[in-house]
Structures are given as C-alpha cells and as structure tokens.
Amino acid sequence: MASKRTRARVHEAVLDLVADVGFTRLTMEGIAGRAGTGKQTLYRTWPSTAAIVFDALLARSETPEGTVSVPDTGDLEADLLLLVEETVQELTSPTTEPLLRAVTAAIQTDLELARQYRERLLEPQIAAVARRFDLAGAAEPAAAAELLLGPVLHRWLLRSGDFDREWMERHINRTLLGAHVS
Amino acid sequence: MASKRTRARVHEAVLDLVADVGFTRLTMEGIAGRAGTGKQTLYRTWPSTAAIVFDALLARSETPEGTVSVPDTGDLEADLLLLVEETVQELTSPTTEPLLRAVTAAIQTDLELARQYRERLLEPQIAAVARRFDLAGAAEPAAAAELLLGPVLHRWLLRSGDFDREWMERHINRTLLGAHVS
Amino acid sequence: MASKRTRARVHEAVLDLVADVGFTRLTMEGIAGRAGTGKQTLYRTWPSTAAIVFDALLARSETPEGTVSVPDTGDLEADLLLLVEETVQELTSPTTEPLLRAVTAAIQTDLELARQYRERLLEPQIAAVARRFDLAGAAEPAAAAELLLGPVLHRWLLRSGDFDREWMERHINRTLLGAHVS
Amino acid sequence: MASKRTRARVHEAVLDLVADVGFTRLTMEGIAGRAGTGKQTLYRTWPSTAAIVFDALLARSETPEGTVSVPDTGDLEADLLLLVEETVQELTSPTTEPLLRAVTAAIQTDLELARQYRERLLEPQIAAVARRFDLAGAAEPAAAAELLLGPVLHRWLLRSGDFDREWMERHINRTLLGAHVS
DNA sequence: AACTAACCGAGACGGTACGTCATGTCTTAGG
DNA sequence: CCTAAGACATGACGTACCGTCTCGGTTAGTT
Numbered sequence: 194m195a196s197k198r199t200r201a202r203v204h205e206a207v208l209d210l211v212a213d214v215g216f217t218r219l220t221m222e223g224i225a226g227r228a229g230t231g232k233q234t235l236y237r238t239w240p241s242t243a244a245i246v247f248d249a250l251l252a253r254s255e256t257p258e259g260t261v262s263v264p265d266t267g268d269l270e271a272d273l274l275l276l277v278e279e280t281v282q283e284l285t286s287p288t289t290e291p292l293l294r295a296v297t298a299a300i301q302t303d304l305e306l307a308r309q310y311r312e313r314l315l316e317p318q319i320a321a322v323a324r325r326f327d328l329a330g331a332a333e334p335a336a337a338a339e340l341l342l343g344p345v346l347h348r349w350l351l352r353s354g355d356f357d358r359e360w361m362e363r364h365i366n367r368t369l370l371g372a373h374v375s
Numbered sequence: 376m377a378s379k380r381t382r383a384r385v386h387e388a389v390l391d392l393v394a395d396v397g398f399t400r401l402t403m404e405g406i407a408g409r410a411g412t413g414k415q416t417l418y419r420t421w422p423s424t425a426a427i428v429f430d431a432l433l434a435r436s437e438t439p440e441g442t443v444s445v446p447d448t449g450d451l452e453a454d455l456l457l458l459v460e461e462t463v464q465e466l467t468s469p470t471t472e473p474l475l476r477a478v479t480a481a482i483q484t485d486l487e488l489a490r491q492y493r494e495r496l497l498e499p500q501i502a503a504v505a506r507r508f509d510l511a512g513a514a515e516p517a518a519a520a521e522l523l524l525g526p527v528l529h530r531w532l533l534r535s536g537d538f539d540r541e542w543m544e545r546h547i548n549r550t551l552l553g554a555h556v557s
Numbered sequence: 558m559a560s561k562r563t564r565a566r567v568h569e570a571v572l573d574l575v576a577d578v579g580f581t582r583l584t585m586e587g588i589a590g591r592a593g594t595g596k597q598t599l600y601r602t603w604p605s606t607a608a609i610v611f612d613a614l615l616a617r618s619e620t621p622e623g624t625v626s627v628p629d630t631g632d633l634e635a636d637l638l639l640l641v642e643e644t645v646q647e648l649t650s651p652t653t654e655p656l657l658r659a660v661t662a663a664i665q666t667d668l669e670l671a672r673q674y675r676e677r678l679l680e681p682q683i684a685a686v687a688r689r690f691d692l693a694g695a696a697e698p699a700a701a702a703e704l705l706l707g708p709v710l711h712r713w714l715l716r717s718g719d720f721d722r723e724w725m726e727r728h729i730n731r732t733l734l735g736a737h738v739s
Numbered sequence: 740m741a742s743k744r745t746r747a748r749v750h751e752a753v754l755d756l757v758a759d760v761g762f763t764r765l766t767m768e769g770i771a772g773r774a775g776t777g778k779q780t781l782y783r784t785w786p787s788t789a790a791i792v793f794d795a796l797l798a799r800s801e802t803p804e805g806t807v808s809v810p811d812t813g814d815l816e817a818d819l820l821l822l823v824e825e826t827v828q829e830l831t832s833p834t835t836e837p838l839l840r841a842v843t844a845a846i847q848t849d850l851e852l853a854r855q856y857r858e859r860l861l862e863p864q865i866a867a868v869a870r871r872f873d874l875a876g877a878a879e880p881a882a883a884a885e886l887l888l889g890p891v892l893h894r895w896l897l898r899s900g901d902f903d904r905e906w907m908e909r910h911i912n913r914t915l916l917g918a919h920v921s
Numbered sequence: 922a923a924c925t926a927a928c929c930g931a932g933a934c935g936g937t938a939c940g941t942c943a944t945g946t947c948t949t950a951g952g
Numbered sequence: 953c954c955t956a957a958g959a960c961a962t963g964a965c966g967t968a969c970c971g972t973c974t975c976g977g978t979t980a981g982t983t
Contacts, residue, residue: 196933217484220964231935236966297532298480302399307534315533333545339535340549344525350479350532351497352489353521363515367522371553402943413956418945563929581848584969595930600971661896662844666763671898679897697909703899704913707890714843714896715861716853717885727879731886735917742959766938777961782940 202228203235204249207242212288216246216295243299243306250292251313263321269329269374273365276322277345281356284349297350329374337372341365384410385417386431389424394470398428398477425481425488432474433495445503451511451556455547458504459527463538466531479532511556519554523547566592567599568613571606576652580610580659607663607670614656615677627685633693633738637729640686641709645720648713661714693738701736705729748774749781750795753788758834762792762841789845789852796838797859809867815875815920819911822868823891827902830895843896875920883918887911 206228210219219242225232239245253259261279264272283289300307319338326334344364348354388410392401401424407414421427435441443461446454465471482489504523505516513519526546530536570592574583583606589596603609617623625643628636647653664671686705687698695701708728712718752774756765765788771778785791799805807825810818829835846853868887869880877883890910894900 199934215484221966222964225935229935231933231937232966233936233968234934237933294483298483300533301476301480302397311533311535315535319535336545336549339526339529340522340546340553343527343529344521346532347521347525347528350528351482351493353493353497353501363518364522367518367553370555371522371549373552403945404943407956411956413958414945415947416955560928579848585971586969589930593930595932596971597931597973598929658847662847664897665840665844666761675897675899679899683899700909700913703890703893704886704910704917707893708885709889710893710896711885711889714892715846715857717857717861717865727882728886731882731917734919735886735913737916745960767940768938771961775961777959777963778940779942779962780960783959 199228199230199234200238200248200252203230203245204252207245207249208288208292211246211291211295216242216291216298219246219295241299241303241306243295243303246292247296247299247306247310250289250296253289254314261318263325265325265328269325270365270369272325273341273368274361276325277341277361277365280342280345281349281361284345285356326372326374331372331374333372337368337374340371341368381410381412381416382420382430382434385412385427386434389427389431390470390474393428393473393477398424398473398480401428401477423481423485423488425477425485428474429478429481429488429492432471432478435471436496443500445507447507447510451507452547452551454507455523455550456543458507459523459543459547462524462527463531463543466527467538508554508556513554513556515554519550519556522553523550563592563594563598564602564612564616567594567609568616571609571613572652572656575610575655575659580606580655580662583610583659605663605667605670607659607667610656611660611663611670611674614653614660617653618678625682627689629689629692633689634729634733636689637705637732638725640689641705641725641729644706644709645713645725648709649720690736690738695736695738697736701732701738704735705732745774745776745780746784746794746798749776749791750798753791753795754834754838757792757837757841762788762837762844765792765841787845787849787852789841789849792838793842793845793852793856796835796842799835800860807864809871811871811874815871816911816915818871819887819914820907822871823887823907823911826888826891827895827907830891831902872918872920877918877920879918883914883920886917887914 203224206224207219210223210227214223221232221235221242224242224245225235228235235245239248261276261283264275266272284293296306296310300310319335319342322338322341323334326337331337341364345356348356354360385406388406389401392405392409396405403414403417403424406424406427407417410417417427421430443458443465446457448454466475478488478492482492501517501520501524504520508516508519523546527538530538536542567588570588571583574587574591578587585596585599585606588606588609589599592599599609603612625640625647628639630636648657660670660674664674683699683702683706686702690698690701705728709720712720718724749770752770753765756769756773760769767778767781767788770788770791771781774781781791785794807822807829810821812818830839842852842856846856865881865884865888868884872880872883887910891902894902900906
C-alpha cells in the first residue's frame with residue numbers, strides 16, 4: 194500500500210534505529226520520526242515494529258548479498274562447509290544478527306508473522322539445501338537439511354557455543370553420517 | 376528477596392495471566408493487581424515480566440513434574456524415544472508452551488536472562504542427555520545431544536513440522552548414525 | 558464557489574450529522590463522506606465546519622419558514638408576544654437549537670464568522686423589531702429591541718430559566734415600560 | 740483530586756497559554772507540557788480544556804479582585820452604574836475576555852459544565868444584583884436583574900455595540916422604568 | 922464527433938492531538 | 953517497620969482529523 198519511496202525510507206530508518214537503540218527500544222513513533230513520515234502511513238502498511246523489521250529483512254533477501262546461496266561444486270562436504278560458513282556469517286554479522294533475533298522472538302507470539310516467515314524465508318532456504326542433498330543421493334533430503342541446520346540454530350538461539358571451524362567440520366561430518374550420504 | 380508467600384502468589388498470578396491474556400499483554404501492573412501486591416514489591420525482586428515468567432518456570436522445574444528426566448533402561452534407542460517424547464510434550468503442552476516461547480523470545484534481547492537460562496535450564500539438560508550418550512559409548516556425547524535436540528528445537532521454534540511418532544523414530548535413527556553409536 | 562447541487566448536498570449532510578452526532582463531533586471528513594464529495598471541494602468553499610453550519614443556517618433563513626417575521630396588527634403588546642413566541646420556538650426547536658448554539662459558540666472565537674453573523678442575521682432581525690417599536694412611537698427603537706431580546710438571549714444562552722407564557726407576558730410588559738411606550 | 744500545587748501550576752499554565760495562543764489552540768498536551776505535569780494528571784481531574792479554563796476562572800472568582808461586588812450606597816442609580824461598569828470591565832479586560840468567551844462557548848455544548856457555570860457563577864451574581872433591587876423595593880427583583888444584565892450580555896456576546904458611558908446610563912434608566920422602581 | 926480542459930471523488934500524505942495504558946519512582950496510610 | 957495502594961512525570965500506543973497534495977475518471981465546451 195505504501196509507495197516505493199516511503200518503503201525505502203522506512204526500511205532505512207528501521208535499520209538505522211535498530212543499530213542505534215536496539216530492537217526493544219524500537220517504536221512506531223521513532224520510526225515515523227526518523228523516516229519523516231506520519232504514523233498513520235506506517236500503520237496503513239504494517240501492524241507492528243516487528244512486521245517492519247521483517248519487511249526490511251525480506252527486502253534485503255531479495256538482493257544478491259541478502260541471500261544465502263547453496264554452492265554446488267560436486268564436493269558435498271566442501272559445499273556444506275561453505276554453506277554453513279555463510280549461514281553463520283549471516284547469523285552473527287553485527288547488522289543482521291539483531292534483526293534476525295528480533296524477528297525470531299516476534300514469531301514466537303505473532304502467528305501471522307510466523308506464517309510469513311516460514312513461507313518466504315524458511316521454506317525456500319530449507320528447500321534449497323534439501324535440493325543439494327538430493328543431488329548427492331540422500332534418502333530424505335529435507336530431514337538432512339534439518340539435521341544440518343537444527344543444531345546451528347540451537348547454538349545460535351541459546352548462545353550455547355561458538356561457531357569455530359572445527360565444530361563446523363565435525364558437525365557436517367555427523368550430518369553426512371546421519372543422512373546416509375557417504 | 377521477596378518472601379516465600381509473595382513469590383508463590385506472584386507465580387500463580389503470572390501463570391494465570393499468561394493463560395488468560397498471553398505473554399505479550401502481561402504487565403507489571405497486571406501482575407501486581409492479580410497477586411494483590413504493590414508494584415514496588417515486584418520491582419524489588421524482578422526487573423521485568425520476562426524475569427518473573429522465567430522464575431515461575433524455574434520454580435516449576437524444581438518439582439518432579441517439571442523436569443524432563445533421562446531414562447536409562449539399557450536400550451539407548453528406546454530411551455531416546457522416551458526422552459524426545461517427554462521433551463515434545465513439555466514443548467507443546469498448553470500450559471508450558473506459551474511460557475517457553477515467551478522466555479525463548481526474551482533471551483534474544485536480554486543477555487542477563489539468557490545467561491541464567493543457559494546455566495539453570497539448558498546446560499543441565501544437555502549434560503544429562505550427553506551423559507546418557509556417554510554411557511552408550513558415543514565419541515562426542517555433547518555433540519550427540521546437540522544433534523538430537525537441535526532439530527527438535529528447529530521444528531518447534533519455526534513451527535516447520537509436526538512431531539509425529541514416525542518423525543521422532545527416524546530422527547533418533549539419524550542421530551545415532553551421526554553420533555557413531557550403532 | 559461550489560455548485561448549487563453540491564451546496565445543497567452539503568447542507569443536507571451537515572444537518573443530518575449535527576442531528577446524529579452533535580456539532581462537537583462534526584468533522585470536515587465526516588461531512589465530505591456523508592455528502593459524497595471530496596474534502597477539497599469543501600475547503601474550496603468553506604474554511605471550517607462552523608462556517609458550513611452557518612451557511613446552512615443562512616440558506617434556511619432565506620426560506621419562508623426560516624425567518625422570524627415581525628407581525629404588525631396595531632396591537633403592539635400582542636404583536637410582541639407573537640414575536641417572542643416565534644423567537645423562542647426557533648431557539649428551542651430540536652432542529653435549530655443545536656445549530657444556533659454551535660454558531661453562537663463559534664462566533665466567540667471566529668471574528669470573521671461573527672461579522673457575517675452580525676450583518677446577515679442579527680442586524681436585520683434587530684432592525685425589523687426596532688421598526689415595529691418605531692411605529693409604536695418608541696423614543697429609541699433600537700434600544701427597545703435590545704431590551705426585549707437581551708433577556709431572552711440571556712435565559713437561553715445560560716439556560717437560566719424556562720420560557721413559559723407568564724414570563725413572556727411580564728417581560729414584554731417590563732420592556733414596554735422601559736421603552737416609554739405605553 | 741489533584742494536589743493544591745498541581746492545581747495552581749495548571750491554572751497558571753492555562754492562563755498563560757490562552758494569552759499566548761488563544762483558547763482554540765489550547766490542548767491538553769500543551770497544558771501538561773507548560774505545567775510540567777503528565778497528561779494523565781490532568782485527565783484525572785478535568786475532562787476537557789474548557790473544564791480547566793472554567794476551574795481557573797472559578798479559582799480567580801474566589802479572590803477579591805475576581806468578584807464583581809454589588810455596591811450599596813443608597814443611591815440605586817449610581818450603584819447600578821458602578822455595577823455595570825465593573826461588569827463591563829470584567830467582560831472586556833484583555834485577560835478575562837478570552838476566558839469568559841471560551842467558557843460561554845463551551846457551555847453551549849457541554850451540559851455538565853453549563854450546570855456548574857449556572858450554580859457557581861451565574862446564580863450567585865444574579866442573586867446579588869436581585870438583592871440590591873429588592874432593597875430598592877422592586878416588585879420582581881430577579882426579573883429586574885435579568886432586565887439589567889440581559890442586554891449587556893447581548894451586546895457583548897454578539898458584539899453588537901460598544902459599552903460607552905451614555906449607553907450604560909440610558910440602559911439603567913430603561914431598566915429602572917421597566918422594573919417599576921422610580 | 923473528437924478533443925481538450927476544468928472539475929471532482931477519492932484518498933495518501935506529514936502532521937497534531939486525542940484519550941489510554943504502562944513504565945519505574947515516589948509518597949502516604951494502615952496493619 | 954513494612955507493604956498495598958496509587959499519584960506522578962514520562963513516553964508510546966493506535967485512532968481521528970487536519971489541511972495539502974496528487975491521482976484518475978467523468979463532464980462539458982470548444983473546435
């Protein structure tokens with residue numbers, strides 16, 4: 194509903210503000226002020242700050258640097274290492290981490306947002322990874338993708354451990370064994 | 376800091392309120408009102424609603440029915456199935472699910488709460504599961520526990536799939552393979 | 558500036574709305590909506606809701622039933638009684654009372670509206686009444702008109718008393734004495 | 740409900756603001772800002788800006804310089820001239836005129852405020868004037884007071900004429916005739 | 922009959938204020 | 953002495969209107 198110009202300015206404002214004051218202190222009024230729009234203009238398009246952050250994230254994911262690509266060199270193990278490295282980078286980059294944590298928190302209570310998150314971010318990613326496993330002859334590619342990414346999410350979400358190179362390599366190894374592909 | 380009586384009444388109030396109106400509409404004023412205490416009494420002990428919810432959760436986890444026990448019958452596969460079933464029950468029970476989701480959301484932005492969560496809930500649980508894998512001769516028991524629980528968390532958090540019996544069995548199978556224990 | 562059709566529809570809308578929700582809740586947006594015009598069309602012709610109400614009142618006063626006529630039967634006392642009765646009816650009729658009160662309130666702060674009110678409604682009325690006193694040989698006809706209508710306005714505006722027949726008769730009596738005409 | 744301190748600061752703020760920007764631009768937020776209080780503190784005590792202005796006016800009327808006294812020297816005509824002069828001064832003083840106009844406008848639509856206005860300002864004033872007429876032997880003292888003040892209000896409210904000395908004298912004369920007291 | 926040009930409805934927009942709710946601090950009664 | 957009750961300054965909420973500003977889509981008038 195909002196014009197392209199407005200959307201762009203709102204996205205910029207929201208990213209600035211999350212960087213400045215953090216997601217918890219993000220307010221509709223603050224965004225409107227920073228973006229130079231009226232509050233009603235925001236409410237016309239988004240129901241909450243979380244929805245705006247998610248939209249900014251989506252917009253970013255439609256650009257080249259916003260997507261985690263699944264490499265395919267033939268060497269599955271090497272490809273998965275690259276993939277996990279990229280994913281970890283995304284999850285821990287100072288700009289994206291607060292956004293991702295904010296959205297992850299929000300989808301715990303906002304079912305509509307959760308649906309959009311699943312459809313527009315999660316499922317495409319899982320499907321892409323599964324496709325790579327499929328190519329490698331995995332019996333249950335979707336489960337393999339889950340086995341790969343689940344523990345990564347676990348570590349990140351609960352901050353239960355670092356993502357050093359050794360852990361990633363060993364984890365990929367376990368995943369390949371578990372998924373019957375080597 | 377608060378008296379045992381007060382704590383109990385606050386815990387009860389908070390559980391009632393989360394059930395009634397959900398975590399997002401939980402407020403310090405509301406809790407004080409329901410618990411029949413002054414606001415100051417709450418602030419003296421807890422810094423936020425999330426902290427109160429977490430405290431209520433902790434209190435619960437110190438009772439028998441609040442803990443997920445790790446069975447040890449000798450049959451690893453069967454034990455893990457029981458464990459995962461219990462875990463899933465905890466994660467999806469109408470009373471605990473909202474609380475767990477609320478705390479999970481809160482620890483994304485509240486580092487102090489995250490630390491307490493890790494130390495008092497997460498690490499004991501992981502350690503217990505790892506011990507069971509250790510008994511079964513797993514090379515890296517902690518990693519095995521992570522491989523088991525990561526994908527469960529992934530499904531639950533992102534609501535990306537159901538927890539039917541078949542999925543649990545196959546998942547345990549993949550975990551055992553991945554962890555070199557069969 | 559607005560077409561005759563538009564004016565008519567706006568007048569109708571405004572009268573409906575004042576009846577429905579009262580003057581205080583009258584808004585430009587509401588009028589535009591009810592009249593089926595754009596907001597700009599309103600602003601092109603009227604600066605405020607009060608101005609529209611006043612215009613509707615004026616339009617009404619240009620019709621036969623919108624005017625308080627000054628009777629002239631030769632019997633001054635009887636004529637004044639009729640006049641006061643008519644005036645009171647106008648002031649207290651369910652349709653006109655809210656409009657008149659709204660305009661009376663508005664002219665306290667809106668000087669331009671006050672000027673128009675004076676020139677187009679008040680002065681003609683006073684002049685007509687004064688003419689009647691003049692015919693009856695009053696020394697200061699305008700003052701007599703003021704002496705007659707002032708207390709009526711006072712009662713109405715401050716709601717300080719009813720307009721029963723007895724009061725009206727006695728008041729007219731006092732006015733005639735005060736104006737040296739009997 | 741509000742403390743004495745708060746009331747005083749609010750009254751001062753409101754008088755300042757009416758002088759600065761006029762009653763029409765008076766807002767609850769503006770008053771709160773100027774008075775250094777929260778909005779809720781205002782709403783706890785007063786329902787509208789008009790109610791605050793009225794309260795400030797009342798507070799003023801409880802001080803010596805806020806009351807129009809009715810002189811009683813024995814010479815009725817001279818006393819009434821003094822009274823009307825004082826009243827006119829009150830009605831046209833740069834500080835009180837905007838307040839009185841604002842309240843007069845407000846009581847057209849706010850019945851509760853109108854009731855308070857009648858009971859606490861209007862009736863005492865009328866009663867005092869009537870008492871003076873009573874002393875002078877008027878048959879209907881209340882009607883006499885109305886006959887005296889009605890036209891004054893009429894001129895002031897509709898801005899239909901100046902209040903010069905000559906008009907006042909003649910008006911008092913007419914009133915005395917009309918009220919049968921000379 | 923085709924073609925402007927003026928007008929109008931619709932409503933997005935940057936704003937201001939609304940009246941409410943919750944925050945965290947502070948004061949006050951009463952048990 | 954402690955605590956419930958709640959006043960207070962603050963600030964955000966989500967809504968309603970403000971007055972200005974584009975938009976298209978008639979609707980007449982002019983060629």
